[in-house]
Amino acid sequence: MTASSPQTLILVGRVAGGFGVRGEVRITTYTEDPLTLTKFKVLSRQDGSPALTLASARVAKDGVVARCAGIDTKEAADALRGLRLYVPRSALPEPEEDEFYLTDLIGLTVRHVATNDLIGKIKSVQNFGADDLLEITPALGGQTWYLPFTRAAVPEVKIAEGLVLADPPALVGEPEGPVEDDER
Numbered sequence: 001m002t003a004s005s006p007q008t009l010i011l012v013g014r015v016a017g018g019f020g021v022r023g024e025v026r027i028t029t030y031t032e033d034p035l036t037l038t039k040f041k042v043l044s045r046q047d048g049s050p051a052l053t054l055a056s057a058r059v060a061k062d063g064v065v066a067r068c069a070g071i072d073t074k075e076a077a078d079a080l081r082g083l084r085l086y087v088p089r090s091a092l093p094e095p096e097e098d099e100f101y102l103t104d105l106i107g108l109t110v111r112h113v114a115t116n117d118l119i120g121k122i123k124s125v126q127n128f129g130a131d132d133l134l135e136i137t138p139a140l141g142g143q144t145w146y147l148p149f150t151r152a153a154v155p156e157v158k159i160a161e162g163l164v165l166a167d168p169p170a171l172v173g174e175p176e177g178p179v180e181d182d183e184r
Contacts, residue, residue, distance in 0.1 A: 009044060009086035010103055013037055015052075018077030019065045025052070025077045027085065029063035037064060043085040051085055100159045102132065110136055110147075113155055113165040122164065125149070134164075 016026040029037055037043065038057050045051045057066040071077050095101060102125045110119040123144055124135040132149040147153055147168055156165040 008089040008103065009046065009048060010089050010092060010101060011084055012040075012043070012087050013063060013085040015077075015080040015083040015085065016063070017081040018074040019060075021074050023067070023072040023074060023077050025066050025068050025071060025080060026060065027057075027063045027066055034059050034064045037066070037085075040087045040091060043087060046084060046086060048086075051083060052080075100157065104159055105134065105157070105164065108157075108159075108162050108164050110134075110164045110166050113167045119166060119168065 012031055013027045013029045016028050018024065019026045027037065031037065035057060038054055041053065042050045043052045043054065052066075052071075053069040055067040055069055057064040068077075071080070089101070089103065092101065095104075105122050105125055108122050110122060111117065112119055118139045120136045120138045122134050123137045126133045126135055126146065133146040134149050134154070135144050136147050137144050147166060153168060154164060154166050158164070
């Protein structure tokens with residue numbers, strides 16, 4: 001399945017829990033405008049099955065507080081905590097020129113910006129609370145590793161060519177230059 005396939009689902013939010021006593025749901029949004037979620041008829045689970053239908057929403061800290069069809073109690077809203085909410089990639093507008101969705105990076109080839117050496121492929125895009133990280137599957141095998149998704153570490157993204165040019169920072173403990181036999 002390619003990144004632009006209509007079946008590709010994009011993560012747009014996560015239920016943070018209930019709000020108040022009447023079944024409103026707090027949703028942390030991953031969209032530029034939190035109210036964008038109201039433009040989608042149904043928010044889906046990761047498997048594509050329906051998760052929530054928003055009846056109304058208002059902006060709140062880190063997202064929205066929403067009324068959802070069939071959710072009428074605080075307990076029902078709290079039971080949804082942690083539910084990830086997706087929409088089909090095809091429901092999103094095409095990005096402007098020189099813009100892309102993070103999901104479009106998955107599967108792209110990563111080459112070194114200076115040497116053009118093959119580094120690997122992007123396995124996933126993660127965010128553990130600070131900034132986005134690209135999980136790289138090394139071309140020569142071995143464990144995946146994370147590359148900060150910053151302008152310094154990733155100076156160029158060429159979606160149309162399926163290519164990311166990177167300048168990975170040196171690993172901690174990695175020697176700065178060639179290792180002489182007597183340094184080992």
